[in-house]
Amino acid sequence: MGDINMNKTTDFDAIVIGSGISGGYAAMELCTKGYKTLVLERGRMVQHGEYPTAHMDTWDLPNRNKVSLEEVEKHYPKQNRLNWWVNEDNKHWIAKDDENPYNEDSRFDWIRGYHVGGRSIMWGRQCYRWSDIDFEANLKEGVAVDWPIRYADIAPWYDYVETFVGVAGQAEGLKQIPDGVFLKPFQLNCVEQKFRETVAETYPERVVTPGRVAHLTEYKPEVHKGTRGQCQSRNRCWRGCPFGAYFSSVSATLPVATETGNLTVRPDSIVMEILYDPSSKKASGVRIKDATSGEIIDFTARIIFCNASTVATAAILLNSRSETFPNGLGNTSGELGHNLMDHHYGMGASGTLPGHEDDYYQGRKPTGFYIPRFTNIDEQTKQPDYIRGFGYQGGAARITNNPEGVVGEDLKAVVLSPGPYRVGMTCFGEMLPYHENRVYLDFDQRDPHGLPMLTFDAKLRDNEMKLRAHGVKCAVEMLEAAGCVDIQSYNSLTAPGACIHEMGTARMGHDPKTSVLNKWNQMHDVPNVFVTDGACMTSSGTQNPSITYMALTARAVDYAHKQIQAGKL
Ligand SMILES: Cc1cc2nc3c(=O)[nH]c(=O)nc-3n(C[C@H](O)[C@H](O)[C@H](O)COP(=O)(O)OP(=O)(O)OC[C@H]3O[C@@H](n4cnc5c(N)ncnc54)[C@H](O)[C@@H]3O)c2cc1C
Ligand code: SF4
Numbered sequence: 001m002g003d004i005n006m007n008k009t010t011d012f013d014a015i016v017i018g019s020g021i022s023g024g025y026a027a028m029e030l031c032t033k034g035y036k037t038l039v040l041e042r043g044r045m046v047q048h049g050e051y052p053t054a055h056m057d058t059w060d061l062p063n064r065n066k067v068s069l070e071e072v073e074k075h076y077p078k079q080n081r082l083n084w085w086v087n088e089d090n091k092h093w094i095a096k097d098d099e100n101p102y103n104e105d106s107r108f109d110w111i112r113g114y115h116v117g118g119r120s121i122m123w124g125r126q127c128y129r130w131s132d133i134d135f136e137a138n139l140k141e142g143v144a145v146d147w148p149i150r151y152a153d154i155a156p157w158y159d160y161v162e163t164f165v166g167v168a169g170q171a172e173g174l175k176q177i178p179d180g181v182f183l184k185p186f187q188l189n190c191v192e193q194k195f196r197e198t199v200a201e202t203y204p205e206r207v208v209t210p211g212r213v214a215h216l217t218e219y220k221p222e223v224h225k226g227t228r229g230q231c232q233s234r235n236r237c238w239r240g241c242p243f244g245a246y247f248s249s250v251s252a253t254l255p256v257a258t259e260t261g262n263l264t265v266r267p268d269s270i271v272m273e274i275l276y277d278p279s280s281k282k283a284s285g286v287r288i289k290d291a292t293s294g295e296i297i298d299f300t301a302r303i304i305f306c307n308a309s310t311v312a313t314a315a316i317l318l319n320s321r322s323e324t325f326p327n328g329l330g331n332t333s334g335e336l337g338h339n340l341m342d343h344h345y346g347m348g349a350s351g352t353l354p355g356h357e358d359d360y361y362q363g364r365k366p367t368g369f370y371i372p373r374f375t376n377i378d379e380q381t382k383q384p385d386y387i388r389g390f391g392y393q394g395g396a397a398r399i400t401n402n403p404e405g406v407v408g409e410d411l412k413a414v415v416l417s418p419g420p421y422r423v424g425m426t427c428f429g430e431m432l433p434y435h436e437n438r439v440y441l442d443f444d445q446r447d448p449h450g451l452p453m454l455t456f457d458a459k460l461r462d463n464e465m466k467l468r469a470h471g472v473k474c475a476v477e478m479l480e481a482a483g484c485v486d487i488q489s490y491n492s493l494t495a496p497g498a499c500i501h502e503m504g505t506a507r508m509g510h511d512p513k514t515s516v517l518n519k520w521n522q523m524h525d526v527p528n529v530f531v532t533d534g535a536c537m538t539s540s541g542t543q544n545p546s547i548t549y550m551a552l553t554a555r556a557v558d559y560a561h562k563q564i565q566a567g568k569l
Contacts, residue, residue: 012038012264015286015301017271017316020118022533022549023307024249024257025161029557030305031257038264038299039254040288042308043114045267046121048227048250051240053089061088074098081109082498090238093122101447108439108456109497110311116267118309119500120248122238125214126370126393127167128543129158129178133377138539141387144339144433145509147538148519151178157551165247165550166224168231168367169212177372177543183218185210186233186365191356191396191421195482196369202481205374205381206474211367211393214247214547226252235364246366268292270449273320274304274329274529282528283329289449303528303560303569306506307553310340310534311439314505315454317531318441330506330523333514337440339433339504340458341540346494347468349475350424351484353396357418368395371425371478373542375470386466388432391542392475394425423484427471430542431496432463433504458496468493501545503537521556528569530556 013035016026023039030037058065065088072080075096080086086094093113102110113119132151139146155178162181171179188196188210196208219230231245244251257263268291275298277284285300306313314337320329328336373389375381399422406414437458445453472491479487496502509515512524521536523529532553534545541548563569 009264010297010299012036012299012301014038014303014305015040015299016305016307017286018118018306018308018312018533019116019249019254019265020307020309020533021120021123021249021546022553023118023305024120024253025550025553026305026307026532026557027263028253028257029554031260031262033557033561034262036262036264037257038266038301040269040271040286040299041116041118041265041267042270042291043116043118043267045265046116046250048244048255049242051242052092054236054239054242056089063088065089067091078109079111082494085111090122093238099448101453103442103445103453103455105455105457106459107495108458109495110456110502111497111500112309116254116265117248117250121240121250123546124544125237125246126367126544127162127165127169127212127214127547128370128372128391129180130154130541130543130548131176131178133176134539134541134543137388138433143387143539144435145507145511145514145538148508148510153519154548154551154555157555158547161547161550161554163223164225165214165252165547166216166228167212167547168210168215168217170210172207172209174207174372176374176377180212182212183216186213186215186217186367188369189361189365189396190359191353191423192369194356195353195396195423198482199478203374203478206371206478207374208369208371211370213367215366216245224252226255228252231366233363233365235366237366270451271308271316272296272451273316274306276320276322276324276329276526278322278324281526283526291449302564303530305553305557306529306531306535307533310502310505311454313531313533313535314439315441315451317506319452325525330516330525330529332525333512333516335435335507335514336516337505338435338438339507340437340439340456340496340502341431341433341504341537342496343428343499343501343540343542344431344460344464344468344494344496345426345428345499347429347472347491348392348394348424348426349472349479349487349489350422351479351482351487352399352420352422353482353484354420355483356421360418368393383470386463386470388430388463388467389542390427390429390467390471392425392427392471394423396421396423423479423482425475425478427468427475428499428542428544429464429467429471431460431540433507433539434461437496439505456497460493460496501534501540503534503540503545506531506535507538508536509538520559521552522559530560532556
């Protein structure tokens with residue numbers, strides 16, 4: 001990333017809170033437009049290439065990639081609730097629960113990482129555009145408030161960010177996930193292709209397409225700036241990619257921002273609150289606590305972008321109390337912290353597809369297939385008992401042939417002998433924005449940094465339950481249609497948060513009385529504060545959301561820049 005400027009300057013043109021997917025994007029856009037920009041990041045410094053386990057094989061890891069029960073209980077009891085997420089190869093990217101506690105009136109699995117790059121290092125890289133089916137749904141169904149934008153407002157910004165990010169995908173002409181600027185897709189393997197064809201014969205509206213992912217299947221140096229390179233299909237992405245082949249803040253946006261000479265990244269800087277100046281009716285700056293020295297420092301800037309992620313942004317804004325805003329900055333609507341959403345999953349099915357025992361494929365591609373939402377997208381697909389829908393992520397792989405107690409030559413022979421393939425898919429369901437689902441601050445209790453204790457109160461409700469049951473049924477139907485045998489389905493309720501797609505705590509809307517942000521992600525109440533992480537989302541859709549945060553971020557920076565040029569900000 002180049003030199004990190006830790007000078008003593010405290011006045012900047014712009015401050016960005018958080019260096020993850022959306023913060024990195026905001027920083028790059030601001031810096032390339034000439035703004036001296038300070039990125040405040042609560043976690044440690046990480047430069048591209050500092051991925052300690054990226055080149056290790058399982059046998060290089062002292063505990064064969066396992067983390068002891070004792071360590072999980074001490075440091076990751078909430079982070080590892082799903083029992084698969086914390087491993088030896090990635091635990092250094094995961095926030096420790098004992099050092100960063102939160103409370104739950106009802107369970108919320110808040111899974112996150114505190115370091116430069118945030119979750120852009122650990123994300124699954126799936127990228128799907130939203131459509132007007134999503135942007136119009138609240139208005140049509142009388143749910144929550146209307147989105148203040150439509151697809152036409154964001155489409156050029158999807159083009160813009162996809163060009164830079166590099167998204168591998170296949171055009172399908174579907175109205176529910178519009179096609180984008182794609183690099184060549186990771187091909188479906190032979191069994192996935194067969195699955196696509198057989199599903200289409202029975203259910204033409206259910207499309208099995210290669211996962212659309214932020215990987216450079218074609219490296220074009222003129223647009224893929226930063227420290228990027230061609231994807232090698234080694235599928236170890238969650239450890240960090242030394243080739244810079246998938247998009248992250250540390251491989252892409254922050255290096256470009258650094259090259260401008262306008263970027264200052266300050267790690268170990270826990271943002272406590274945004275400071276409000278009642279005379280100018282604007283935010284004057286940001287107060288941090290240095291995580292290593294404990295020093296409290298104020299930084300000032302003309303504009304502030306909040307990108308600490310949905311929940312952390314809500315916490316910072318709720319803690320920014322003043323005479324003008326006693327319930328949190330820009331919270332005259334009372335909606336700050338409310339309408340918390342996530343996608344919900346833990347339901348799906350798998351089955352064995354006979355007939356491909358002698359088929360092979362090469363490489364370890366880092367994605368499988370995606371089946372976009374196919375219910376409630378028009379009159380023909382309308383469901384009687386729930387609104388919105390679900391999509392699936394899945395794949396087909398040869399069943400691992402690794403029997404207990406077999407070693408050496410015998411093991412090699414068994415492992416190398418062909419066998420059947422299994423097709424599996426997990427359903428990702430939309431969650432509605434309920435005012436009652438929220439995160440709030442308990443000012444009577446303090447965390448280890450002296451900040452009020454973050455507390456969750458959110459749950460899935462009736463619409464989600466009905467949608468889940470149908471998602472499982474449709475998965476089984478597709479496997480049956482493809483000729484699978486030994487089909488097994490599951491519907492184990494996960495808590496909100498577990499899908500790691502939190503959204504909605506400072507929603508966009510037309511009306512300052514019912515929403516926190518306007519159509520430009522700008523606070524209705526405080527015009528020089530922009531929120532462009534998942535907090536801004538007015539509904540949750542079914543698509544993985546991060547590419548939408550990036551598009552909204554680039555759009556908001558462009559708007560702020562034009563406002564400043566016009567002397568209005
Ligand atoms: C395993 C996994 C798989 C995922 N797969 C996908 C996927 O396939 N597709 C998809 O779209 N999304 C996926 N996601 C979700 C995706 O990572 C998030 O949507 C995205 O990272 C959110 O971006 P952000 O900028 O809002 O926050 P983050 O990337 O989380 O970054 C927030 C940053 O702010 C910092 N911060 C927090 N609080 C403060 C504070 N008080 N002061 C200063 N800094 C602060 C954090 O340390 C962090 O660096 C996945 C996430 C995980 C963990
Ligand atoms: S699959 Fe591609 S992006 Fe992932 S670690 Fe390998 S080279 Fe990097």
